[in-house]
Amino acid sequence: MTQTRYVQIHGLEVAEELAAFVEGQVLPGTGVDADRFWSGYGELLRDFGAGNRALLDRRAELQGRIDAWHKARGNQPWDIAAYRAFLTEIGYLVPEPAPFAIVNGQIDPEIAQVAGPQLVVPVSNARFALNAANARWGSLYDALYGSDVLGPPPAAGSIDPARRDAVVARAAQFLDETFPLTSGSHADVSAYDADADGLKATVAGSAVALRDPSAFVGRRVDGADTGLVLRHNGLHVELVINPDHPIGAASPSGLRDVVVEAALSAIQDCEDSVAAVDAEDKVAVYANWLGLMKGDLADSFEKGGKTMTRRLSPDRTVTRPDGSTLVLQGRALLLVRNVGLLMTTDAVRLDGQDTPEGLMDAMVTTACAIHDIRKTDGPRNSRAGAIYVVKPKMHGPDEAAFADRSFTKVEQILGLPANTVKLGLMDEERRASANLAASIHAIRNRVFFINTGFLDRTGDEIHTSMQAGAFAGRDATRRSGWLKAYEDRNVLIGLNCGLRGRAQIGKGMWAKPDALAEMLGAKIGHPQSGANTAWVPSPTAATLHALHYHMVDVAARQDELQGQPVPDLDALLTPALMGDTPLPQDQILRELDNSAQGILGYVVRWVDQGVGCSKVPDIDDVPMMEDRATCRISAQLLANWLEQRLISREQVEDALRRMAVKVDGQNAGDPNYVRMAPGFDGPAFEAARDLVLTGTTQPSGYTEPALHARRRQAKALRG
DSSP states (O other): OOOOOEEEETTEEEEHHHHHHIIIIISTTTTOOHHHHHHHHHHHHHHHHHHHHHHHHHHHHHHHHHHHHHHHHTTOOOOHHHHHHHHHHTTSSOOOOOSOOOOOOSOOHHHHTOOOOEEEEETTSHHHHHHHHGGGEEEHHHHHHHSSTTSSOOOSSSOOHHHHHHHHHHHHHHHHHHSOBSSSOGGGEEEEEEETTEEEEEETTEEEEBSSGGGEEEEEEETTEEEEEEEETTEEEEEEEOTTSHHHHTSTTOEEEEEEEOOSEEEEESSTTOOOOSHHHHHHHHHHHHHHHHTOOEEEEEETTEEEEEEOOOOEEEEOTTSOEEEEOOSOEEEEEOOOSSOEEEEEEETTEEEEHHHHHHHHHHHHHHHHHTOOSSOOSOTTOOEEEEEOOOOSHHHHHHHHHHHHHHHHHHTOOTTOEEEEEEOOSHHHHHTHHHHHHHTTTTEEEEEOOHHHHHHHHHHHTTTTOOBOOHHHHHHSHHHHHHHHHHHHHHHHTTOTTTSEEEEOOOOOTTOHHHHHHHTTHHHHTTOSEEEESSHHHHHHHHHHHHHSOHHHHHHHHTTOOOOOHHHHTSOOBOTTSOOOHHHHHHHHHHHHHHHHHHHHHHHHHOOOSEEEEOTTSOEEEEOHHHHHHHHHHHHHHHHTTSSOHHHHHHHHHHHHHHHHHHTTTOTTOOOOTTTOOSHHHHHHHHHHHTTTTSGGGOSHHHHHHHHHHHHHHHO
């Protein structure tokens, strides 16, 4: 890693590459000149830097007092009444606000009105970022054919006729369930057509209509394809007719595909799924976000011996039955996730000190998004003129209020109307979930979503109660009462705060990207819970998860839930401890190996290759989607077991070495991989040790400090 070179601007030391990027690429066309940007940034840091530090100090103070309370109680029976009283006394629990409803201004329909999947993708990877943006529309035929939904996926190459027929039959079943005909089945249609009276299908020689004629939206022509567009629960589905296509030729009706509206929104992530540790990395992250906001991001790659270039998809033009035109958004609505309060950056220094990275994200990502909201032609992201920023890892209402004030300052610096920036509240830290209504109230004029990040929430659950005793295993912790209370409270509190029809109530990630048959069986629970979005790991998963939002009318489900009593805090605040019946030793050692393998499998790519999120084989070689949140769970669980003397340091060291050999083997086919064995002394292996052996002292149990330090070390060694 080369030495950072700085330029002096308005009392700031700014990394040369960041200054050049902001002044040469971000600001032109925004109406904001460099002098205004940098002088304003200096004001932002002077006005909010100390407050950022004070909030982190408050986190540490509260954690120290909670640790001391648990230690003082020793082996006394759990007393939830005493615990709640203590948390109230120290200010961890705050009074509930009086009833209120959010007032967040103009919001895009993908957020406020229509329920559907949400992708999360590292914005550092241009190809992934574009794939996510273009995942608004997905081929149901491709998703069914290439996933495990209909059994193990076939080998690549020519079309398997039996698999093709199974795909067509499953798609027809979806159409029968969602767009039933007045008689017969879509499987038996020999022709589709449409006129001013709506869609017509020929079944057994007779013309039949849709049972709900209003579901037909119009016709779309794209080359040799004719698309008949339908709508259900606010989501569009297109029947693609082309009898000359190989798939269409095998169908009596000429139906060659069923294309569904899938990822309504996508989080372009600057946080948990990226590995950005210096100015060089951050500029690369910001450059892709800027390209998305300008609409000119492109990425070329080799596939099948040919060079292909990916760009943002255009909008879709539909001719309605009355001859008028309807334009459907061709891309997912893009949100950007900034980093939290914890990390500082040397990309911008003030008075010789590193500055809060979250404030840099706020300034630069917001400035990039001005290109979209001032755009007069080309692909538009927010038609409501909003900038959607997801703010993670906020510990309660004081930190939410800080975010609100800091973005008010950013808007003033950049000349934006108040509350142009909308904030998404990640309900992923225990103090936030215990004070959720107050946290929403703090950003009530700009909140656009709340989301249960159950992965980080599990890591924080363990860290907060580190001294309360030994936690049950990972699966037992997730099955315990606190998690259900957390998920239920999130929806009901959100509804009570007026998010219905104004904002998203979201649920967490499906972490098994190749187990989509299992996802289809399980993830319907998210819309059934009243959540109007949930995270998926891929465009294919988005296409399949979209089916759930046809099966469940989320708006109606929210109406049913509105006014139901919110679960009490007692379950939320009761940790999932083993108690007097510890796990059998073989199960403990299995969990130790499993966690050590997961940490190493993720960390080795993060530290050595700068890959922040990827499919990582677990101990049984099952691919799992891993990011810093999943790593936090494993590290905190082992740190807890070490602290509670359930395992020894020697056992941890042994497990890490044995699992490093396994991870080396799992990555044997990667030419860029750096082996950890037999030396066990590289930055990646040391990062894994750091995460476990210093897990009790890592701030809130976060993985960022250790990972950033070791990644910078690896870059320095590489030169």
